[in-house]
Amino acid sequence: MKALRIAVLTHSTNPRGGVAHCLALAEALCALGHEAVVHAPDPSGRGFFREAGCPTVSVAAEPVGGATVDLVRTRIHDYLRHFASPAACAFDVFHAHDGIGGNALATLKHRRRIPDFVRTVHHVDNFADPVLAGWQDRAVREAGRLLCVSRLWADWIRGAIGAEAGIVGNGVDLSVYRDAPDGADAAVRARWGLGPSPVVLSVGGFEERKNTLGIIEAFARLRTRYPEAQLVIVGGASLLDHAAYRARCRAALDAAGLTVGLGAAVIETGPVPQAEMPALYRRADLLAFPSWTEGFGLCVLEAMACGTPAIVSDRPPFTEYLAPTDALRVDPADPNAIADAMAAALVPQTRARLRAAGLARAAAQTWRACAERHGAAYAACTRREPIPA
Template sequence: MRSLRIAILTHSTNPRGGVAHSLALAEALCALGHEAVVHAPDPTGRGFFRRSACPTVSVAAAPVAGPTVDLVRARITDYLRHFATPAACDFDVFHAHDGIGGNALATLKHRRLIPGFVRTVHHLDTFADPQLAEWQDRAIGEATRLLCVSRLWAERIGSEFGRAPAVVGNGVDLSIYRDEPTGADAALRTRWGLGPGPVVLSVGGFEERKNSATIIEGFARLRARHPHAQLVVAGGASLLDHASYRARSRAALAANGLPIGRGEAVIETGPVAQDEMPALYRLADVLAFPSWKEGFGLCVLEAMACGTPAVVSRLPPFTEYLRPGDALFVDPADPDALADALAAALAPDARAGLRAAGFARAAAHTWRACAERHLAAYAACARLEQEPTRA
């Protein structure tokens, strides 16, 4: 295949799974000889949450105070303003990773500024607001080619939209996520007041689909066995409004006698810099990730690459790419089962087996292989670019 110029659109510059996927994918595409440029609206002007080995563009955007629908509308408009001219659209392929970019590209297609676009559907959300639901559907229905990171969502798209996305999976960078300690490990331990442990890590902030309620209840039960256990809740930067669920989570912590703060039973870090995430994984004795809904669950591979055992939901997509023995699987509705699994992952023999299996599973998922699985969809869209447009 000839070298392609690929515009990758993601929804923000914050450390979320889809954004991390977009950056890593672009870096792998560049290593394959293509020019992949990641775009995102950037109201802060600070750029992406990490340095990258691929070109990036911070799309001019203003802060928006108001409901999610106003924010999404504004970000679609930001993209349309950025790609308003043929010169700005000088790419062979356009690839959106969410409904914001997908709607902007659908409009550009109708304006005949681009011939079509690729859309990766990481997962589907359920929206009470009809406009948000309409935007989600349009960003999928208007796409020229559809991709998913797991069979779970490819099958859902097939059922709901009558289309057959290719499954491209995910990857992990083993040069970044590894088990050898660095100076960042001790610095983070001091910053957050981590004690003797054990330390349980949850990634994604307090969110309903991350199943924070079960994590809190399961951790409270674990503390009965390990009184010095600490729960670190990392991340939480999101386009959607999770304030109500976060308040409920705080109430659940209080009800279980779990204080929150530096050095306390529960530590909420907020977004964590990319350079510090491997150290945070290494400091954790176990990753608690019993999510209700995930596109893939990229942080599971990252934790495994750092030698941290994982406890995950006995649901797809986890059951797609993890085998028995790679992780401990639980019913996400059962906090007792979660507590038992967390305790089991701390036992020396089980921990050793989970670490070994995790290293092997992480090594089997490379960003290069993920990037190569995109090339057929890109080639199809690039051919559209070369075909004459009828008036």
């Protein structure tokens, strides 16, 4: 395939799985000889959450207060304003990774500013607001080519709209996520007050689809066996409003007598720099990730690459790319089963088995292979000159 100039659009500059996917994919595409430029609305003006080995564009974004629908509408308009000039549209391929970018590109397509676009569907949300639901649907239906990171969502697309989606998967950067300690490990332990007792890591903040309540309830049960265990909840940057669910989680913590703070039973870090994540994975005795809904679950590969056992839901997409021996699978609706899996992951023999399997699984998932899988979709959407209005 000839070298292409590719505009990759994501929804924010924050450390979310979809944003991390875009940056790593673009870096791999650049290594293959393309020019992949990652775009994101950036109201803070601080740029992406990590330094990127690919070109990036921080799209000027208006400050927004109020409801999620107002935020999404504004971010779509931010993109439309950015791509108003011919120079900004000088790409061979346009590739959206979310509904915000997808709606902007659909509008540009209708305005004949671009010929078509590729859309990766990482996962689909259940929006009660009909406007948000409509935007999500439009961003899928109007794409010229569809991609998914797992079979789960490719099957959903076939059933929901009768379209076919290619499966591109995910990858992990083994030069960043590795099991060998480095200078960051001691600093990260000290910064968050992580002691020698078992540490359970949860990635994604307080979010319903991440099953944070189930993790909290399971961790409370684990503390009856390991009274000094700590739960570290990382991340949480999101465009969606999770305040009500967060309040339920805090009530569950209070009811269980679990204090929150540095060095406490539960440590809430918020978003952390990528440079700290490998050290957090390495210090953790296990990653608890029994999600209700995932596109792929990129943090599972990251944890495995760092030698950390993972607990996942016994459902797709995890059952697609993980063998039964790679991780501990649980019913996400059963806090007792999650607690038992947490305890099992602390048994030395089980830890050794999961560590070896996880390292092998992570090593087999490369961003280069992921980038190469995009070739057919990109070739089909190779940019033509816009049709004159």
